Amino acid sequence: MNRLAPFEWIAAMRFMREGSAQTLLIILGVALGVGVIVFMSALVAGLQSNIIRRTLNYMAPIVVVPPEQVARPQRKDEKAQIAALVQPRSQQLRSIDQWQKVRAQIERLPGVIAATPVVSGPGFALRGDANKAVTITGVEVESYVRVIALADKIVAGRLSVATSDIVIGIELAKDLGANVGDKVRLTSPTGASETLSVTALFDFGNKGVNERNVYIGLRGAQNLMNLVGGVSSIEIKVEDPFAAETIAQAIQAETDLEADSWIKTNAQFFTAMAAQTLSNTLIRFFVGLTAALGIASVLVVSVVQKSKEIGILRAMGTSRAQVLRLFLLQGAAMGLVGSLFGSALGWAFLAVWRGAAKNPDGTPIFIIDVEPSLFVLAAAGATLVGTLAAVIPARRAAKLDPVVAIRG
């Protein structure tokens, strides 16, 4: 007998060891359940964070643009009928009014890491016979890299967007036959054009982005887009990507500008992710419920089998509360021990999965980061579930009438 252990603990452990076959089976059951939960949680979390990481690679969580221009039908008086058909206005490229002030205002908001001005518009990149449609993005590089990790994506050359510098994607470089140091001519819809030299190539791991995006200096883009002194959008990085929509709404309320979060622009993706999360939660719930029912049924049987012993314990002065705790402890212990084995099992599943799910070149399809907190949560959750599962049997045991239990 362990000197430090209280009476309930000693008795609970002995009772469990006595019914060792039952105990082992139920611990195995709990372990399998916890293993599946750990594996699935890590897998889904890895999958989602991977997709999010890839999306946010080249996309700012929040983009602030000027409000849309709307056509307003003119009416002489209130009685006049509203026009049946109003042709929507075509949207011209406009600047954000007083963008320096707006930017400073946004950067002061809680949860915002950085805000960077961007001039963005369509254009063509020409070199020799090649003529490619591109999205011209004029950036202020010092603040831009704090929003989009462009510097980390440079695969050749040195990131610089000073006057007459241009940074293009590896796909565009291939299409144009250009390399670092070569000249590329950019033209814009306004008719302006400029010859720039390639200082660096980037690779965002996304073909469309590598093909279409080109980065030049803010001033150069302002000239090309005929937007001198202005910016077409402000891109914002936030601490928690999932809070982007809330922050976007706050910005919208404060500035009267349109703030689009990546959550809104990728609504379909988020719906799919929410469905995935829901189904994962459902599976976890039912696996947990199954484990709980297993623990409960083992303990119910144990209470029936041991009713005489419980009766005698009560007769010799054991209180109802002690008997209650004795059985709650058994449930908790089964949950805890099961979850420890289950965590190991989940870890093993993940190792097998990592070994199997690989790209042809041997790199993992996606990286699964297992947070230690997942195991702590699984252990705490299983212990709680075990304790709750033991409530009904424990109450039955505590309520046993010693007279009936001993005689019966």
Place this chain on the structure above:
Amino acid sequence: MAEIRPTDTLRLEGLRKSYGVGTSVETEVLHGIDLRVGRGEFAALIGPSGSGKTTLLNLIGLLDRPTGGRLFIEGRDTSGLREADLTRLRGGSIGFVFQYHYLLPAFTALENVMMPILAARGRPDDEMRHTAAELLDKVGLTPWRNNKATEISGGQQQRVAIARALAMKPALVLADEPSGNLDTKSADSVFDVLRAVNEASGTTFLIVTHDPRLAQRCDRIVELVDGRTVSDRANANVVRRSGAAFSESAGA
């Protein structure tokens, strides 16, 4: 009647017990029992089956509540006590020996004897281990003290149960057919142990038995018929010893 000392270990005043109270099948099984058992008495409770012996014993043992009358344990009125207080009083003042030993099979003989003290104090310590070892020695089981409760004979198990009943140094030990499951030799040795404890420590015993031979070994015999005491007499010629020494029957 045996000598009654200033404070009785047990005093019953018009104790009644009915089953099915409030229903059409309400039956009274004990019709007002008056009984005083003084400190250190060694009394037998006899009677035919169905006479209410076990019901009475359960009431005295605070395992069940009377429907009428009063019950005093060591002068303390138990009628107003709450469940938790009854449990504490039962644990501290009353020891039980049943027909069957009901030892916890997951524990050794020694640990089984420690169990009531452990339940009362919460954590094991050397003192309770020492107390349990002494009690096991008293019932002649020292060599078997580290055996699991299932690894000793029936007579030995019952003697462990007696040691367990004495663990909290109770004022009163209630025994319900303590030798009912044993062969004559083992039964005698169990009775010898009870008697020896009574003589050594002055513990009061109330023993339910249907065996007249064993009743003859008690100082006082109370007879119950149909829920009433029909006789209560001192036993003039008490058989003190069966002659079977502990050591001889230890292996029984």
